[in-house]
Amino acid sequence: MIRSITAIVLTSCLASADVWTDAFSIEKISPPPGIDAQIGGIATTPSGNLAACFHRGELFIYNTKEDTWKQFASGLHEPLGLLAESDSSFLVMQRPELTRIKDTDGDGVGDLYQTVFDDFGMTGNYHEFAFGLAQDEEGFIYLALGTASNGAGIREEIRGPWSAIGLERKYMLNGSDWRKYKGRAGRMYSRVPYRGWVIKVSPDGSKWQPFASGFRSPEGLGFDRDGRLFVADNQGDWLGTSKVFHVREGHFYGHPASLVWKEGWKRDPLQVSVAELEKLRTPAMGLLPQGELANSPTEPRMIPRGVFGGLSEQMLIGEMNSPTLVRFLPDPVGDVSQGAAIPFLRTGALGAGNHRLTFTPDGSLWVAKTHLSWAGGEGLVRVRLKEQASDFLAIDQVKLTSKGFSLGFTQPVDPQSLQKIEITRHTYRYHAAYGSPKVDKQDVSIRGGATLSEGNRSCVINLKNTGDLKGGYLYTIRLPEVRSNAGKPLLGDLVYYTLHAKR
Amino acid sequence: MPFPLKLRLVLLAMVAFLGSQPIQAQNPPAGFEKIDQNIVISAIRTQMKYDVQSFTVKPGAKIKLTFRNPDELPHNLIICTPGASKGQDKGAELVNAVLALGAKGAELGWQPQSHPRMLHSSGMIQPGKEAVLWFQAPAKEGKYPYVCTYPGHFTLMNGVMNVSRRAAVGIVRGKQRSDPFYTTPSMRQRPQVKRIFMPEAGPAAIAVAVNDDLHYCWDAGECRLRYIWRGDFIDGWNVWKGNGNGLASIEGEILLREDTSPLENLLSQESENPKFLGYSLTNGLPSFRWKTNNFHVEETIKPTPDGKALSRSFDIKSAKGTYPVTLKFQSSEKLSVSGESQTLKGPGRLTVTMIPRHDP
Numbered sequence: 058m059i060r061s062i063t064a065i066v067l068t069s070c071l072a073s074a075d076v077w078t079d080a081f082s083i084e085k086i087s088p089p090p091g092i093d094a095q096i097g098g099i100a101t102t103p104s105g106n107l108a109a110c111f112h113r114g115e116l117f118i119y120n121t122k123e124d125t126w127k128q129f130a131s132g133l134h135e136p137l138g139l140l141a142e143s144d145s146s147f148l149v150m151q152r153p154e155l156t157r158i159k160d161t162d163g164d165g166v167g168d169l170y171q172t173v174f175d176d177f178g179m180t181g182n183y184h185e186f187a188f189g190l191a192q193d194e195e196g197f198i199y200l201a202l203g204t205a206s207n208g209a210g211i212r213e214e215i216r217g218p219w220s221a222i223g224l225e226r227k228y229m230l231n232g233s234d235w236r237k238y239k240g241r242a243g244r245m246y247s248r249v250p251y252r253g254w255v256i257k258v259s260p261d262g263s264k265w266q267p268f269a270s271g272f273r274s275p276e277g278l279g280f281d282r283d284g285r286l287f288v289a290d291n292q293g294d295w296l297g298t299s300k301v302f303h304v305r306e307g308h309f310y311g312h313p314a315s316l317v318w319k320e321g322w323k324r325d326p327l328q329v330s331v332a333e334l335e336k337l338r339t340p341a342m343g344l345l346p347q348g349e350l351a352n353s354p355t356e357p358r359m360i361p362r363g364v365f366g367g368l369s370e371q372m373l374i375g376e377m378n379s380p381t382l383v384r385f386l387p388d389p390v391g392d393v394s395q396g397a398a399i400p401f402l403r404t405g406a407l408g409a410g411n412h413r414l415t416f417t418p419d420g421s422l423w424v425a426k427t428h429l430s431w432a433g434g435e436g437l438v439r440v441r442l443k444e445q446a447s448d449f450l451a452i453d454q455v456k457l458t459s460k461g462f463s464l465g466f467t468q469p470v471d472p473q474s475l476q477k478i479e480i481t482r483h484t485y486r487y488h489a490a491y492g493s494p495k496v497d498k499q500d501v502s503i504r505g506g507a508t509l510s511e512g513n514r515s516c517v518i519n520l521k522n523t524g525d526l527k528g529g530y531l532y533t534i535r536l537p538e539v540r541s542n543a544g545k546p547l548l549g550d551l552v553y554y555t556l557h558a559k560r
Numbered sequence: 561m562p563f564p565l566k567l568r569l570v571l572l573a574m575v576a577f578l579g580s581q582p583i584q585a586q587n588p589p590a591g592f593e594k595i596d597q598n599i600v601i602s603a604i605r606t607q608m609k610y611d612v613q614s615f616t617v618k619p620g621a622k623i624k625l626t627f628r629n630p631d632e633l634p635h636n637l638i639i640c641t642p643g644a645s646k647g648q649d650k651g652a653e654l655v656n657a658v659l660a661l662g663a664k665g666a667e668l669g670w671q672p673q674s675h676p677r678m679l680h681s682s683g684m685i686q687p688g689k690e691a692v693l694w695f696q697a698p699a700k701e702g703k704y705p706y707v708c709t710y711p712g713h714f715t716l717m718n719g720v721m722n723v724s725r726r727a728a729v730g731i732v733r734g735k736q737r738s739d740p741f742y743t744t745p746s747m748r749q750r751p752q753v754k755r756i757f758m759p760e761a762g763p764a765a766i767a768v769a770v771n772d773d774l775h776y777c778w779d780a781g782e783c784r785l786r787y788i789w790r791g792d793f794i795d796g797w798n799v800w801k802g803n804g805n806g807l808a809s810i811e812g813e814i815l816l817r818e819d820t821s822p823l824e825n826l827l828s829q830e831s832e833n834p835k836f837l838g839y840s841l842t843n844g845l846p847s848f849r850w851k852t853n854n855f856h857v858e859e860t861i862k863p864t865p866d867g868k869a870l871s872r873s874f875d876i877k878s879a880k881g882t883y884p885v886t887l888k889f890q891s892s893e894k895l896s897v898s899g900e901s902q903t904l905k906g907p908g909r910l911t912v913t914m915i916p917r918h919d920p
């Protein structure tokens with residue numbers, strides 16, 4: 058018998074597989090023939106088709122009605138982000154630059170590759186991925202630059218200025234000696250600008266600014282309906298577990314390597330105390346527990362208005378390692394961003410590698426997959442809500458109260474099905490080591506039972522001891538066996554609430 | 561008679577499926593009861609390659625050569641004489657003769673009948689079939705290329721029979737391709753631009769296949785050509801198989817490394833590094849654009865009409881800069897350039913031709 062976290066996750070997925078596929082159809086789309094089918098970026102074009110860029114640099118347009126692929130561009134270097142400006146103009150985030158590809162002669166194929174933004178450094182280290190893309194209401198583009206990994210050194214030739222802060226450059230070089238020095242480089246490092254930063258760029262590239270810092274491997278960016286910029290980051294050094302941040306201008310989000318590119322910064326980030334970093338950092342809006350919900354979160358995308366019933370305009374986040382997506386419901390308290398993460402489409406039918414998401418006007422969610430030799434998948438998946446499942450039951454609101462939590466539901470809930478609600482809480486360490494165990498884990502007792510109101514569509518859970526509500530903790534609320542009045546199962550019966558500020 | 565008389569040849573197309581018992585070759589022809597060397601060459605499935613890159617035989621040795629085709633496409637194996645290039649053309653002359661046949665080529669089994677360089681031919685071997693050639697190695701030492709003349713196969717499907725008195729006899733196996741996409745149309749497209757981590761260049765490198773034979777690496781970080789090579793394009797498997805932790809390899813011979821920009825004179829007077837602006841594609845070939853404070857430059861490298869050399873042009877725009885501007889071009893022992901120094905008196909274009917030199 059294999060006993061591991063992975064095995065447990067898979068077992069629970071299999072057990073609940075019916076719940077999701079009863080409500081959603083999940084269909085694999087055949088990729089273009091003869092192409093490495095890892096997809097780095099996906100976008101919906103104004104005419105309702107899909108644009109997808111692939112691992113080896115091809116950009117194809119998928120006609121969703123005719124099920125055909127047509128090549129638009131090629132030659133891109135590990136593209137990991139895509140925006141469609143029109144059906145003949147695309148913005149692509151590739152490793153070395155943000156590029157606009159245009160078809161200028163109307164033959165349906167891109168012939169102009171314009172560099173929009175490349176004022177950032179590259180050491181040639183494999184982990185210096187360039188992720189994207191998100192666009193705000195004014196049209197500004199947001200991209201994120203991954204830090205380098207000490208799984209490798211740097212190349213002799215680099216692009217951009219070198220930061221002298223840290224291990225001397227000659228010891229940073231790839232080669233047989235790297236093993237001797239890698240321990241002194243920092244697990245993830247940022248020796249060229251602006252590794253570990255989110256960058257804001259004007260659509261023509263004429264203006265740009267380093268927007269926020271403190272990221273490790275910020276895999277995906279997206280805006281929610283209230284204009285919050287969501288950025289997902291991956292468990293590792295300084296990240297006890299994977300996270301989703303609400304990113305604001307000038308803030309620092311915890312991974313210190315990027316600090317060397319902060320204006321006026323002169324110290325080695327490896328020498329700064331945890332206490333000082335703790336003061337500098339803005340905590341994550343959401344902690345996504347490793348091994349339970351997400352090991353490698355990816356792109357945040359908003360469910361468009363009118364799509365997926367009661368979940369309209371909510372945020373989904375992709376996940377690479379396990380067959381699930383994450384739904385995130387912000388619950389800000391004053392200026393503090395926090396909220397609840399809930400599994401979505403947690404079914405083997407979805408598969409792993411869920412890297413980029415987009416919706417088309419017909420209400421389909423498209424999930425594009427990659428792996429880059431890590432855990433993941435490949436190809437494209439189409440997800441549609443089944444007509445007969447439009448009255449599905451899901452949690453559509455999670456609020457912290459002064460005494461506990463209140464949950465909102467898309468359908469009236471059967472009061473008899475609320476008997477088995479359980480809450481635990483734990484936190485993670487903030488440290489240079491890779492990941493963190495669950496720390497200070499304890500059960501949280503509920504006062505009486507959960508009580509329903511608003512026509513059984515709202516449920517209040519009060520804690521026995523309100524002192525159990527504490528900043529810096531992740532609360533796991535388990536809701537097994539919850540059913541709607543009509544007998545429908547609860548889609549997503551786990552709530553992970555990240556608490557920083559109390560109400 | 562397509563084959564020189566002094567060399568004996570028996571071609572036996574065997575009807576047999578691979579994976580079964582070894583082929584029962586017909587009895588050797590007279591004089592070949594005892595052979596000096598037994599060579600087996602196989603097409604590699606889905607890789608458009610021979611598994612033997614080269615083999616060495618002694619002059620006059622009696623050879624039994626079996627050519628197997630386990631691929632899903634038909635292939636042949638034709639051994640050529642060294643020709644004027646002494647084998648350096650890898651047998652391209654023969655392949656071009658086949659292409660010149662046009663539609664008639666298919667009728668002739670892609671075999672250039674009575675071409676002076678054709679020595680031995682397996683004939684077109686269908687998938688799952690094989691052929692045996694019995695022949696006496698040439699008396700004259702040299703490099704005798706062998707090729708598949710089926711259109712489009714030659715670039716990857718070629719090898720060399722070394723006839724040598726001194727060298728050790730034996731075979732050299734070609735490297736097995738790990739990349740399952742190596743021969744896909746998307747990878748074989750010519751011309752082609754590929755941005756990928758390249759050796760001897762900065763991390764923002766761009767590899768360009770100009771045609772089947774000539775390729776170059778342009779560096780978008782430095783806005784300049786880095787090197788030109790001849791042969792096959794790149795093998796990017798080290799990069800593409802994983803997360804990018806590796807470099808592509810150049811599948812050929814570097815003809816020229818350009819260690820400074822031809823515009824070095826101009827650049828040294830500018831206060832800022834050149835800034836890459838991107839490229840436009842014309843018939844698949846890129847024109848790279850970049851600017852300095854005072855100049856706007858566009859560089860295009862195209863094949864010459866015969867495809868054997870490169871035509872390289874610079875378009876220098878902007879009247880802001882100070883003219884004349886002198887461009888200095890480099891050459892090497894493997895590549896000549898039509899003019900090593902060229903001057904523009906004002907905005908405009910100048911072009912040089914870069915010609916691969918054949919080995920002396």
